[in-house]
Amino acid sequence: MRRWEQYFTPQSLEEAIFLLDKYKGAGKIIGGGTDLIPQFRDNKEESKYLVDVTQIPEMKEISLLEDSFVIGGAVTHAQLAGSQDVYNYAQVLAEATVCVGSPQIRNMGTISGNIVNAQPAADGAIALTALDAQVHITSADGEKVVPITELYRGVGKSKVDSTIEVISKIEFKKIDKVQNVSSAFERLASRKALALPMVNVAVCLKTTGGQFDWARIAIGPVAQMPFRPFLIEDELRGMPTDEESIRIIAEEVSQLVQPRSSKLRGSADYRKEMVKVLVGRALMKAIARLGSEPY
Amino acid sequence: MTVLKMKLNGKQVEVEIKPSDLLLNVLRDKLGLMGTKEGCGEGDCGACTVILDGETVTSCITPALKAMGKEVITIEGLSDGKELHPIQKAFVEYGAIQCGYCTPAMILSAKALLDKNPTPTREEIKTAISGNLCRCGGYEYIIAAIQSLIKP
Structure with missing residues (x-):
């Protein structure tokens, strides 16, 4: 198994971006790690510095606004599957996220990881595609908002480059x-x-x-x-x-x-x-x- | 090297680790807690399940530093050393153990469920242990053991 050298747990989005910027492509965002760690194990991943975004408070929140949802990038599948707000106002996402992997994987795996890993069958991403989700991507250059359908380059290939940027949040209209x-x-x-x-x-x-x-x-x-x-x-x-x-x-x-x-x-x-x-x-x-x- | 601080089975521990260590290896190799098993090593089979801040995780794909400042419960944390934990007793009583390899993790998944939901339905029990593979195939006894813990 190939291994990373250092592991950072920033407490803010700014700090996470600072670390990515500092390591100039040798760092990488890690969420739950349920896909990334097996990739290290298979020697398919070689980032030296991992930046764990799951301790950043604002990235762990599900917010129901007047007519839209804002989902932090580090929100887990279990959080979405267990949220009464999501069940009431985005049922498709609750139903999809409860199908991912196993309870353990849902407890760890994040919704933004489901997008960045770019698998064409990722349940969470399929639901977000139907929800016409707008994905907020933050880097040292600032924030951009891109529709989820425009984030794919191919099977397992995302346009989100997690060595330099991170999905900070995902937004979509509530289903009422x-x-x-x-x-x-x-x-x-x-x-x-x-x-x-x-x-x-x-x-x-x-x-x-x-x-x-x-x-x-x-x-x-x-x-x-x-x-x-x-x-x-x-x-x-x-x-x-x-x-x-x-x-x-x-x-x-x-x-x-x-x-x-x-x-x-x-x-x-x-x-x-x-x-x-x-x-x-x-x-x-x-x-x-x-x-x-x-x- | 770095120092991992966590609450492990009720006690604060500090252990020197490499930043690239996985939680499974820290528990087994550095702390000698052999109850946590490695099965597939990919997070699929669930044999390495531990409870991290109340939630089950597969420790074989969990970077150890994810546990920094958090609470970890392994199978060794359930019994007081004299008496088995009620879930352990139920597993013994109902013959919910064959080879035993999946058992520690299965019991932890049951604990995580019962801690949150003391009266689960059969379906809820099945979902709770759906990430724990038992290749002896003794699921019915496992479900019966967990059901026996539901207080009417």
Whole structure:
């Protein structure tokens, strides 16, 4: 196992950025370490200085504002899965984060790590993609805000360079049933725990008078990054929120996605079929949560 | 070298470590607490589970310095040396142990659950131990042992 030389536990974001800046690329942010430490173990990681951001108070907070959420970058999956606010106003994220790994991994692993590790099936990131999350990235040059969909370079490759910058917080609009906005998450895996998803789907949608106002659909792992079928989302606007429309949409999404065949995750044909099933279920579940529809 | 200070099984300890040490290795190799096992070494099997500030973590992928100033509980912290802890007793009584390798970690996951939720449902118990693999496959006895601790 390759090892780091020094381990820092800064108490503020400024201090963390100062350390990254000081070590000029030889340092790296560590959150829970549930991905990073195994990468050291496999000799795939060689940073000399680790900067642990999990002791920075402002990065550990979940804040529900008037109409949006602000999630600190070091918030764990367990925190999100156990938050009543998240359950009430971002249910898709609560449902997704409770599926990650195991209780131990959820206690350690952070939501920003789920983004930076850039796995196309990362449950938390799939939910955040459907939530259209805006990611705040801080470096010595200041802060930038980037939509989550623009943070991917490829499988396991993020545009966030954690040797020089850190995801300080993540922001998205709250999902409020009072405004006819709802969300849902669906997942297929070979076991209920410690299993990567064969397919996972997150949706957020708004209805008006029995019609789709808008919907955002995020699907993994069917592309190099969390996948959004933007054209089909556009087509959905104005369609009735009935079973027939959902069947048509789910079928179209299934035709569009191109999952690979995988010995672990199932054949391409099977997974396309499952995309159809899960997109359908997620849309129906989200609509049912609005209460007025007979599902 | 650096000094790790933590509350371990109720006592303040200071131990000289390398900044790159993992919590598992500090517990086993520096402090001689062999109850914490290494299984997969990747955080998947849960055999190395310890309780860090009330939450279960897999110590094989936890940098030891994450425990600085915090409270760590290992299986050695449960019994007073004379009597077994009630969870340990229940595991013995219900035959929830075969080879025993997963047992210390399984008991700690049960403890973390019961400390927070003294009346868990069967599903909640299953979720709580879902990160602890038992390759003897004795899950039913483990669940029964944990259920026996629920006070009506």
